[in-house]
Amino acid sequence: MSTPVLVQALSRIFYDEARGELRAVDDVSFECRAGEVFGLLGANGAGKTTTLRLLATILKPTSGTASVMGHDVVTAPEEVRRNLGFCSSTTALYPRLTARETIEFFARINGVPAARVPQRVEQLVQRFGLQEYADARVDKLSQGMKQKVSIARTVAHDPPVLIFDEPTVGLDVLNALEMQKVISEFRAEGKTIIFSTHIMSEAEKLCDRIAIIHRGTIRACDTLAHLRAETGQHYLEDIFVQYVDPAPPSGPAALPGPRPGVGP
């Protein structure tokens, strides 16, 4: 079986009249395995969202390759998206559809056979506890309920790979915890999950492996235990700072062990 997500030397350059040539993603490589939560940890503007958008085929890479379930993001973008669920704080829902209609719509357009759609919708309504609000318009729902509907529509076609791009932004503590719980459940089901965040505690709690991304490059990629061992730091904040600090006396350049790229 092929690696669910494989990224090799992926780069994306933006050309902007004001800023000139901007390397948003620069020679990034990593792979994600089935049944793991892979964390992309980085500050705002580090290149997390661009990397994930390249994987979701919204953007095209300038160079390098990436594949999802063996399908190349450039040559087979529709196949990639069929195997992918993408949820971010910027992917909104249609306010004039009801929760049930939303799930049904995304199940249909993502290729779930028509006969299976009602059953799948009902299954997701039950799973996310939406029974009471299933026929209410999305714009009438609370933020927490909207987030549930959003996750339900992301997994409407039961994709093997899920991308969560800072999904807890704007959520209160309870809803953020609910989100973390749902992601853990998906991992238990054997799905491959890429989870981007700038919140260290979330990454510590959820991620099996963490890639620290800064200025478009991956500075480190390993399990939390290995990162601790390599940096001698306990807290992820300290580990993170040690890797991204531009001129630390004992910065990443001096660190032994695995280098940016494919982890162990």
Place this chain on the structure above:
Amino acid sequence: MVLRDRRILLSSIVLPLLVTPLIFLGTHWSIQKRARSLRQMVYHYAVAGPDRALARSVLSAARELRSHPESVVPASPPAKPHRHRRSNQEQPAQFRFEELDRAEPLEALNRGEVQLVLEATPGIGLPGSAAGNAPGLKSRDDPESEPARVGAPNLRLFYRADRDESTAALSEMQDALDQVRQAHRVALLHRGGFTYEPARMAVVHESDLASKTQVAGLALGKSLTLILLVFVLTSGAVVATDSIAGEKERGTLETILTSSVNRVDILAAKSLVILTIALIITLIQAGNLLVYIGLKLLPVPPNLAAAISPGVGLLLVIMFLPVMALAASGLLLISGYARSYREAQMYFMPVLLVGVLPGLAPFLPGLPLRSVVALVPVANIALATREILIGRFDWPMIGVSWIVTALAAAWTTRFGVRFLSAERLVTAAENDQVSFQGGPALFERQVWRWFAGLWAGLIIISNYLEKADLRAQVLINLAGLLFGGSCLMMWRYHLDPRQALALRLPRPWVWLGVLFAVPGGLLTSLGLFRLANLVLPVSSKMTEGFNQSVLPPGLSSFQLLIFLAVLPGIFEEIAFRGLLLHGLRRSLHPAALALVVGIAFGIFHIALFRFVPTACLGMMLAAVTLLSGSILPAMMWHGLNNAMGILMYKQQIPETELPLGCYIAGVGILAGAFWIFWRNRTPYPDLRRPTSKH
């Protein structure tokens, strides 16, 4: 889902349904009320000038004539009203004027106390009243009105053109005075011994050979496309704005773009939604109009229904489909281009104004469908609609119009798919590497824009230069526009002239091939012209007229050769086989490249009947450039081709009426020439390979 949006429901359906009847009802009520009031109104006038008694006596006669028309001049023929023709059945109107005595009549007119002032003067040559030149005051004694007779007393009517009542009073008064004059003339003739003998007088009748259906069809045909465009653009705009700009703003666009649906399907679905909503709203509005027509709130030409038979109706629906598709795609492009809902709304008004312009084509007098307008999307459909409703079914041109507009719609949709790429929709940094770095790669992307601009410029300049000297036309069009535009392109994109213009020496045998290709190509083009004539017949008068305008008798043969052979051979080749071919070389297969460059060359020759021979020549010239890798053979071929055309005209050789064998021989010679080109080919560098996939 669309119908759950209150904004769309309100602005596209509810408001038009409520507002349109209110506008019509209001207008109808206002017009009726005004007409009633004017019918019942008694106008006031004042008399001025030294000969007031004369004015009063004339007015008294007019009053008498209106009250007892038979008593004054029993045998007089009915007077012809001056301003407004009345039907024969209409009763003569009452004389609804009352004199008011005013010391300053013109002041009274300005103050609105009277609607008219009659100034009676003994004869012409007398200076007019100084007040007659006051702002807002108009006199009916101006040069636009009838000339005054020397020696006869003058009646000058002062009125205010800025007041309805005054204008209406003037019209009424003129009719009345005309009747008086007519009656006096007949009475004088009668008294002088001239008997009124109707049998000896010729009565002029007008007879319109156009049927009422055709007249009604013309009235409708002129405006139908325009109305449709306004309906489609206004009703589709709300949905279009919501469908991409609105989705961007709400954040749902990224959601849909990460689903497995492909971009073409997304765009097609959105286009269909816009089209469907626009169609429904257009039908609602049309139904609305029909109700008002039925209730006689809207005047329509008689026999309108007869002008639209079911067959014609079906044909019109088919004709309008590409127009609607084009409008929907255009709206979607705006929506995609805008970064927000508000920005899209800002673009809408200018787009509406520009978008309806082609719909005005039928209003331009003397603009036939069988002209270059047939190649202008939407304008051609508007003209074809007019022709169809008049009953002139020019099937080849109707077909050409439909195909051109359908192609434009397809191209806009295709362009939209590319333009609305996911990247542009979700990232702020929209400049890609090519746009950012500019140079030759950007030229390849923008070459069509330049040639579209050059074509538009050529059309505009040609209109101004229609009557200008041939030399001026050639210099401005070729040296100014085409060569100037070519230089500008090379400068703007830093193109190396040697590469962009393919300035290389071909193999020597190619020159021999050109010598064969010139007669062969000319005969082949003329043969194709004759074939095209079977589908799009061109009168010999038209070609003769064109030849005379292009080959004026005043120019020497040397000048003709310079201006019609040498200069086009250089400048047109630089533009078409030089820059256009260079710009498209990597985006089209070589065969398609020759075809497209030829078609563009044909379109630039404006006159529709010249399209086939010039496009054919353009393709051959592109082919020889591609085979030889050099523009020089094409330049020589082009120049010699034109020189040979001039020679044939000077020698009065009937080039389009040669025996069939000549054309067949021409094809054979051309084939021989291309065999030489093929054997000595040094292909154009950096072409797109036929097997490559992009």
